[in-house]
Amino acid sequence: MVNPSGNNENEIGNRNGEPFTKRAKLQDGPTSSxxxxxxxxxxxxxxxxxxxxxxxxxxxxxxxxxxxxxxxxxxxxxxxxxxxxxxxxxxxxxxxxxxxxxxxxxxxxxxxxxxxxxxxxxxxxxISHVLVVRKGVKKEDIRWIRSHEQALGQSSKFIKAQYPTAKLKTYPSTAGAAISLLNPTEADLEEGEGAALCSKAAAKLYEDQLDILYEGTQGISNxxxxxxxxxxxxxxxxxxxxxxxxxxxxxxxxxxxxxxxxxxxxxxxxxxxxxxxxxxxxxxxxxxxxxxxxxxxxxxxxxxxxxxxxxxxxxxxxxxxxxxxxxxxxxxxxxxxxxxxxxxxxxxxxxxx
Missing domain, CATH: 3.40.190.10 (Periplasmic binding protein-like II)
Known part of the structure; x- marks a missing residue:
């Protein structure tokens, strides 16, 4: 437990969030990963x-x-x-x-x-989301948007303003949603072109196959x-x-x-x-x-x-x-x-x- 004085030597830092100068040491034990x-x-x-x-x-x-x-x-x-x-x-x-x-x-x-x-x-x-599409897909071609439910919720204002009729599709992760654009299912193709919300880091991993249409789609900057x-x-x-x-x-x-x-x-x-x-x-x-x-x-x-x-x-x-x-x-x-x-x-x- 932590005492009110904040002098517990097992803590990593002090009560104000400032780090101690003394670093915690690893306990002796196995060196395996x-x-x-x-x-x-x-x-x-x-x-x-x-x-x-x-x-x-x-x-x-x-x-x-x-x-x-x-x-x-x-x-x-x-x-x-x-x-x-x-x-x-x-x-x-x-x-x-x-x-x-x-x-x-x-x-x-x-x-x-x-x-x-x-x-x-x-x-x-x-968190800062970007809207990505497959290379060559235009903004007006988007019929559905896929991402994790949190990303879709955080970008709800953007989606309502830019794509009010787009179908929303949930996915286990934001990066996975972006990757799924590269291998669309038959159902995806029948519904038309789609987009995904993901991090800019994920988009950069596939920049030769994906285009960023919008940056900062989340509702607020904070x-x-x-x-x-x-x-x-x-x-x-x-x-x-x-x-x-x-x-x-x-x-x-x-x-x-x-x-x-x-x-x-x-x-x-x-x-x-x-x-x-x-x-x-x-x-x-x-x-x-x-x-x-x-x-x-x-x-x-x-x-x-x-x-x-x-x-x-x-x-x-x-x-x-x-x-x-x-x-x-x-x-x-x-x-x-x-x-x-x-x-x-x-x-x-x-x-x-």
Whole structure:
């Protein structure tokens, strides 16, 4: 835990986000490489975030591209890089659902591993989308636009203004959407020419095959996506590398999952709540389906039918009693506590990559 004075020597930086002059050292242990899973292919914002997290380590970490957010969650990598929220489009539902799914994982080894994963760091990546088409395609020829749902949502104003009749197609990643233009399906060809929203980095990878029609399609210039870094909490410190670069260490925020809105204030009455996301409760929803509950049964309270889980982020720099209380009240179930962002990749470090 972190004490109020901010003098914990295990921290990477001080309470104001300024790095300590003393660098953290890697623990003695295996020198083999580690893996970090992210949303690929090359050119995605997920890859940029993974590279930023990796830059804080002096050990060998192999970046593993995954085709979807759920695929990141399912892989048994050392680290997992997941997009959590965006300044325009809000929380990333697929990430939240993956985090919540760990509460009712099966008895397999992978399910148990997923339940032990913990958030350890975060960063805010600046996001700027470009609209790309195959070489030779004109602006007026576009009939559909493909990208990740977050990119489509962030560029909704642009799309309504420039292509109000275009069909929107979701894709697991922004870079993948751009690559898909190079190998259009039969259905794509029947609908006419299409475009994709992706990063400029992805567009440059295929600049001999793709043209950029517009830059900065996102709704506002102050567009950031927050990524979180997860690690397996069951792995000993001697087996998991520690960051060695001077990353910022803001006042740490802890992450919890609560099953009821009315419990939020009592549980965190001494802490500052930074963020709340809500998603359907996968535990009770699946149980209800298995039990064959009738949708016409009488219900009085919202939670009886619309069971919800709340993903809560709180500032725990001053008060630690809330952490102890929630663990005790929940019978010590560690699945309700899902980590603490104790260090952060700075804007300067991201810009330097």
């Amino acid at each position: 580690y893996t970090m899973a992210y949303l690929g292919p090359p050119g995605t914002y997920g890859q940029m975030a993974a590279a930023a997290f990796k830059s804080c380590y002096d050990t060998n970490i192999e970046l593993i591209p995954c085709p979807s957010i759920s695929a990141i969650w399912e892989t048994s990598a050392t680290f997992h890089v997941l997009p959590l929220e965006n300044t325009i489009h809000g929380g990333v539902t697929e990430t939240l659902d993956c985090l919540l799914s760990s509460l009712h994982g099966d008895d397999t080894e992978l399910g148990d591993t997923q339940r032990r994963r913990r958030i350890i760091a975060d960063l805010a990546l600046p 567009n950031f996506t927050r990524f979180i870094l997860l690690s397996n909490s069951s792995t000993s410190e001697s087996q998991t590398p520690l960051p060695t670069k001077q990353c910022a260490s803001p006042s740490p925020t802890a992450f919890y999952i609560l099953p009821s809105a009315k419990e939020i204030i009592p549980f965190f009455q001494h802490s500052t709540i930074r963020n709340i996301h809500s998603r359907p409760n996968p535990i009770l929803t699946s149980k209800g389906a298995q039990n064959g509950d009738s949708p016409r049964e009488k219900w009085v309270h919202r939670e009886e039918r619309f069971s919800t889980l709340y993903f809560i982020e709180v500032d725990v720099s001053l008060y630690e009693t809330d952490i102890d209380r929630i663990q005790k009240d929940k019978g010590g179930e560690k699945s309700w506590y899902i980590g603490k962002a104790e260090w952060r990749v700075t804007d300067q470090q991201i810009s330097a990559l």
